[in-house]
Amino acid sequence: xxxxxxxxxxxxxxxxxxxxxxxxxxxxxxxxxxxxxxxxxxxxxxxxxxxxxxxxxxxxxxxxxxxxxxxxxxxxxxxxxxxxxxxxxxxxxxxxxxxxxxxxxxxxxxxxxxxxxxxxxxxxxxxxxxxxxxxxxxxxxxxxxxxxxxxxxxxxxxxxxxxxxxxxxxxxxxxxxx
Numbered sequence: 001x002x003x004x005x006x007x008x009x010x011x012x013x014x015x016x017x018x019x020x021x022x023x024x025x026x027x028x029x030x031x032x033x034x035x036x037x038x039x040x041x042x043x044x045x046x047x048x049x050x051x052x053x054x055x056x057x058x059x060x061x062x063x064x065x066x067x068x069x070x071x072x073x074x075x076x077x078x079x080x081x082x083x084x085x086x087x088x089x090x091x092x093x094x095x096x097x098x099x100x101x102x103x104x105x106x107x108x109x110x111x112x113x114x115x116x117x118x119x120x121x122x123x124x125x126x127x128x129x130x131x132x133x134x135x136x137x138x139x140x141x142x143x144x145x146x147x148x149x150x151x152x153x154x155x156x157x158x159x160x161x162x163x164x165x166x167x168x169x170x171x172x173x174x175x176x177x178x
Contacts (some may be wrong), residue, residue, distance in 0.1 A: 059078065
């Protein structure tokens with residue numbers, strides 16, 4: 001379910017990014033009102049569109065390729081970008097139309113939560129997969145520990161008393177008991 005939400009978020013971001021690039025005045029005015037229709041604001045709107053296209057494409061391509069660690073990085077970047085969008089929207093609340101404030105806040109908060117959760121889940125999944133792979137690499141074909149993992153007989157790793165007496169560093173042989 002989380003995977004579906006993450007992919008849906010990235011696909012939604014792709015569509016918003018395209019909208020910001022193709023029709024910056026129309027799309028931006030829904031968020032920031034009349035200020036979004038000026039020529040100057042289209043520069044920022046298109047830049048936001050390019051940002052969203054890149055963040056979406058990176059996440060979708062990484063997910064498609066099964067590269068979870070890379071996908072985690074892309075979703076973490078999305079969470080950061082959306083968190084900044086949320087903070088900026090809240091900070092400009094008094095200058096935004098009510099509908100734009102509500103829409104912008106809901107979109108940014110929801111996107112931040114989904115992207116952050118996806119990044120955390122992908123990190124956890126990556127850590128678990130890495131640990132399983134490490135454990136499997138330390139076993140032979142019969143499922144027994146390899147030599148790197150340690151001796152199969154724990155008594156083999158404990159030196160005998162005679163070994164300890166023979167190898168006392170810094171003690172001359174004449175002073176040893178025995």
